[in-house]
Amino acid sequence: MKTASALTLILMAGLPFSCRIPQAVTSTPSETLQSVSPFPVGVAVGSDLLGKDSAYREIVLREYGSVTPENEAKIECLHPREREFDFLAFDRILDFAGAHGKRVHGVALVWHDTSGLGWLRDFRGDAVAWERMFKAHIQAVVRHAKGKVRSWDVVNEALNDDGTLRMDDETATDHLGSIWAKHLGRDYIARAFRYAHEADPEALLFYNDFELYDPRKPKKLEAVIAMVEDFKDRGIPIHGLGVQMHVGLSADDAGIADALRRLADTGLMIHISELDILVSDWKKDAALINSDELQRRQADKYRSVALAYKRAVPPRQRYGITVWGVGDAHSWIPGNFGLKDWPLPFDENYRKKKAYEGFLEGLRR
């Protein structure tokens, strides 16, 4: 430190006044994911870790231009009882982002996954009461975050694999119904977009779903595109599509690029909204070791996903790529699926992995 400031003084003494800025003698800051990328690069964060873990915070500050609250804006976190909102954890993220100039993408105003919410499961009321509660939830959250959240996933995962609407009955192919579809009727998605737009006309509104690039589920992709066309015809405000990307090493790059291209043809913004790359390739193997070979393949996949995005999505439609977590220690994958895995660009000790280098290369302008 001492040497550096002495050097600074010596160098500055020889410079004309207008050049006397400290940056003239510091080394070029090293590249970061955000600094090399022509579009926003984001990360899903937790308010808890942001508050207590300085290494975690450091990575978010240095590497990413956009943040998504991993859970804090979901109904289960901020709407614990029918007449009670608790914005504390969400606000911590909004304050952090505001203080450091990070864009915030919010998830998700409406999602079928409400299993932890007793009051919602037990909610009794006619269609009017359901509609009032649905609208009140969306608008309370959007108004609270107005001016702080740039964009929202308004509805998340509303479609089945075969492109039909996820319902709360046996027609749901994965048996995970939507309490919203059941009580609000088929057109609830459109109304969610209208309500969100009413509450904050400046916010950009996205529909978000998973495996839209899966060749075994072509009807899901078609259904999303048809929904967008229908919304456009009816003047429903929708601005973007979120493509979750929880993929394994064997994911097909060409298939991903094709799907992104088809989605971009709608003219909406395209967000790779939840990226992580599973070295397990979704296979349960308690003996799996994160070998050099797997790490190299993971790096290749991070690179190729970023390249596919750049190839397929025209620059003005690139809302960005968001990675689903900071480091492997906190990834949702092992806990949620009982898999041994290391899906993120930073390891358990927040060291950059080969995956980081691959991602950086893919993002570079």
Ligand code: XIL
């Ligand atoms: C996940 C979070 O990462 C977990 O911490 C939580 O337990 C469940 O939700 N699709 C989505 C995300 O749209 O919101 C999910 O996030 C992952 C799958």
